[in-house]
Amino acid sequence: MAQNGNARRILLGSVAALVVIAGGAGLAVKSMLDPDALRTKAIAAIEKQTGRKVRMGGLELHVFPTLSLSVSDVGLSDMAGGAYTDMVTAEKLQASVGLMALLHHEIRLEDLKLVHPVVHLERTDKGMANWRLSPTGAQATATADTKTTQAASDWKVQIGSIRISNADLDWDDQMSGSRGKVVLDHINLSDVDGAKPEIDVAGHNDSGSFTLAGHTGAINLTSTARAGWPVALQAAFRAGGQQVGQLAVDGTVADPDHMKGYNIRLDGNIASLKAIEAFVPGLSLPDAQRLSIKANVVDGSAADKEGSTPLLNSLHLDTGAVDAGQYLSGLTLQGLSVDAPGPKDAVTIRSQGTWQGQGLKLSGTLGSLQQVEQAALSHLADPLPLSLDLSGDPGSLRVAGTLGGSRAVVNVNATAGKLPLPNGAVIDHLEASTHLVSEDNGAHFQLSDIALKSTQVSLKGALDLSVHGGHAGVPLVSGALDASWVNADALMGNTTTTRADANTVAPANGKSSDETLPFDRLRKLDADLRLTVAQLEFEGDEYHNALTHISLRNGLLKVDPLQAEGTGRRLSGQFEVNASGSVPTVSGTIGTLVLPATWLESKAGLSNMVQGALQVVGEVHTQGNTATELRTAMTGHLGVSMVNGTVSGSALGELLGDAARGALGSGPIALRCFGLHMSMADKKANVDTIGVQTNALTVTGKGTVGMVSHDLDLHLVPQVMISGTGASVPLRVGGTLSAPRPKMDGGADGRYAIGLLLGGSDSKAAVDPCPATLKAAREGQAGPEPTTAAPKAKSSGAAGLLGNSKSSPDVKKAAGLLKGLGILK
Structure with missing residues (x-):
């Protein structure tokens, strides 16, 4: 028992001694640290580490219960040539100060809090970002004592954790074309100077709210070299009081400033793709519902080249209803599925929907994921195999072969029971086919074995397009079409227009009489086309052996002959429009x-x-x-x-x-x-x-x-x-x-x-x-x-x-x- 009593007396004495020592140390620290001197050291250290000018108001030190500081009116200048004077401003900064770190000329700030900060983020189209700091270009703060400034610049500032609330953030990213503004309700960053910083962000704008959580690799704002820099983030989006989507991003990025060297896995679902425009202004997205995506995206560009080239190593995409009217009027998809398990696997496409109120189904395959990407990047200079079948109420369309490349070959077959045309016209019982050959990397196209048969028209022929085959390198279209019969009245539909005032004189085509007519189009294309029609129905009359030849070269359009044999009359004529000069002539x-x-x-x-x-x-x-x-x-x-x-x-x-x-x-x-x-x-x-x-x-x-x-x-x-x-x-x-x-x-x-x-x-x-x-x-x-x-x-x-x-x-x-x-x- 005596031994226990002695132990308690020793422990109490030790605690008392520690309290006295701590209190004395606190008084000693407060007496040794001059707030103005510490402010000078902090400014010099930050300017050296960032290469930016720093603004700080008066600094106050607090010893109890822990050593802490507070600074009013804080600012960090924008990059050279930036749009703003300061990139970051805050009404007040508060943080705990690591006591032992001061002995090593280091100001270590924990639980750093910023009161109502305003942050402006910018990135140029070349990838120059204002959040990228450059210590080699440090801007010195002028002081009266140069030696004091040099001594202070030997110090450095380290941040362990950050707590921010009610922050205004705007961005202008010219590289991606995105710009916008949000309020960040809170930003919690821990282990900021560690190997695995944790991130917790919540924010909102006028249209919705979002959260972002996860971790990254070590944060280094002074270097773009981050080989294998890990990223693991989860984002969630809400609009109208409902969750509209979430996205998980997991992988590595070598250079996030220039969007290069990434290998990222995406896993997300979105209730409405259109709703994402509220969070990323400037986007124009299709109206797709219930979208689910899983993909592996990598950067296929060379490390020493500007820009990045996103490539897919795998893709699985499913959607609900998609309003595709912005791409093809009247087209609505009930669902779309695109699958490619690996880069060398074929891309499978399945969809169904309606066009102009009629049901459609699409199924088929493209080449491998790598082939699709290469064909897209080369604008079809690289070949792309495909086999697509479109069927539904209007009819069917099958396209099979290879697009692009030095020589592409595609067979096209189509059928339709009733195909609507403009002006209320229709084509009944349509059967059509052709053989398409593209050579010289798309510089030359041949449509051979053209065959079209329906109630209203029956024709055969061939067409040829040479992209640079005309005068002075303009496109050249040539060929011949021979029709057994053409019902022009049925194909034209209801062309009669009822006018509110039958006696109103209106300019042709709705154009002003003083508006320049598009004669210049005749100089942008050459043509040599021949059309024959064995039997033609036009304006209620029947004609036979109709023939016309259309030639266009260097702006000179000739239609000669134009002839047909009708009941009680013979059609004949010739026309010429010469737009080769500054003043076109018509005869x-x-x-x-x-x-x-x-x-x-x-x-x-x-x-x-x-x-x-x-x-x-x-x-x-x-x-x-x-x-x-x-x-x-x-x-x-x-x-x-x-x-x-x-x-x-x-x-x-x-x-x-x-x-x-x-x-x-x-x-x-x-x-x-x-x-x-x-x-x-x-x-x-x-x-x-x-x-x-x-x-x-x-x-x-x-x-x-x-x-x-x-x-x-x-x-x-x-x-x-x-x-x-x-x-x-x-x-x-x-x-x-x-x-x-x-x-x-x-x-x-x-x-x-x-x-x-x-x-x-x-x-x-x-x-x-x-x-x-x-x-x-x-x-x-x-x-x-x-x-x-x-x-x-x-x-x-x-x-x-x-x-x-x-x-x-x-x-x-x-x-x-x-x-x-x-x-x-």
Whole structure:
């Protein structure tokens, strides 16, 4: 017992002695350490270690319960040429100080805390990062005592652990193209100067929050040489109160500043890929749901070369629904699976989804993972084997062979029960195939054995593309297509456009008349193409032995010949556009050409007045870079005609007056014949023949139209024929195409030559104007005749004309029309 008592007295005495010694040591340390001197030593040490200027406010030392310090207004300058004055600032810094380390000229800080720090991170496109510190370029702080400064710079600062809260972090990474800003709720770093620093970070921005935890290898901010530097991190992301994804990164990185020398394993899942854009601004990601990925990514670039080349050693990717509309309009995938267990294993692809509301399935293989990567990096200069099958409601497509390389060979086969085309058209019962050969690393392509057969078209042929085979190295397309039949009407679909204002004059293609037309495109491609069609259906007519040859070289486009044999007419013509000079020229000789009226009117910037097949003849020459210049310089003669079409009652009424327009109505009126012939010069079209005939109305005349201004000076004679009675009155139409102004046209004596014809089958009212109109408009060329007989006068007396209530309903309508023309009051 005595021995135990002695032991207790010795222990208590020892503890007391230690307390006295510690307290005395604390007083001694406080008396020996000058806060200003310690501040000077700290600044000099940090500047030497970082190569940056350091700003510190007043430093305070605290001895009890442990030796600690606090500093206000802390700042570390940005790199030379950086966007900010300081890379890091903080309102206050607090830390515990290692006492024994001071004896070795080392300021060791534990549990370092920063109050509201602001951090700006930058990296240039060359990989120069402002967080990379350079002690060799230390910036000395000017002091009065040089010896004191040099002595202080022999000290160094070490950090053991860091605790940060409420930090503002922004970054601008020009190397990856990412920039953004977040608030870091906390950053906890332990064993900072050890071999395995631990990381715990939580942050948020306006769109979501994230956490990051794990460890890395030893942190050395003054060196990029980190062979085998380990990384093991786990990230989690939340948005809208829900977890949207997590990602684990495990591996090594040699040079993280320049993104080089990595070997990383990725394992993650994301509820919505689009949601990741909230955390990494600047990305444009597809809308993929329930994405799961496992991959091994390595850097395939040489260590002495700038930049990195990510390569996959393995890949497993699964997704839920993917909205792929940004890549192909109307495409939605219900799921996508991509697998490659190793770098030499084939890449297997499986997917299913819908396109334009129709179900699709995709399955097949590409070459090995290495082959896919090499082909992508070389832009298909390296070969890529593939075998892909696409099937579904629209049909099937099989592509098999080898893409890229010095000589690629691919066979393509396709079928479709009903394939939709633009403008509402479709192709039925389609069977198509071709053999593609690419040579000289993609400089030369050949499509041989082209075969396409469907209800609407059947053709065979071959096409050749030489990327640098044209004049001055532009691409050259050549070949021949021979069709057994083509139903052009079915392939064009519904090309008729209904306009809100049928009499509005609009620039062709919606372009401004002063906008430069794309003639320069003709200088960027050469072509030599021949097309024959044994049987052609176009605008309701059938044609046989159609032939055209298109040649384009050095900006000179020639279409010669353009010919076909039709019912009652023979199509022929030739065109030339010479864009080789600064002022393009356009010329054409048209024996006979048939064009859709709506298409021709839209190109000419005219209203949708008539519908049907327009027969065009004549010769035209012009030059210029804009639509206005082309109209200004146009010369030649032109005739257009139509039989068995329709004419807009609204547009016709505009020419005859508001009251007449009301009587005619705004809808289409059956057109027996229409003809127009003109000569063009000095910005005017001198119209020598105008002829229109419907069942109830005939219009003849002549006049002028401004090619650019669209000014009208027309002399028309409309003639009404209702219930065997004819009446006419001359009109003079001024104004413009978009706003015609009709009025009665008096003769030289000021009188109006109003004609009123009653009865008699051989009267002038029975004269058919169509033969003379069509002959002039066709310049003597052959063409179809109207399928309906000309209206004939039948005796009915004047009572019908004057609106007898017992007459047919057409009589009242005729009376209204005559009043609109000014014949009746």
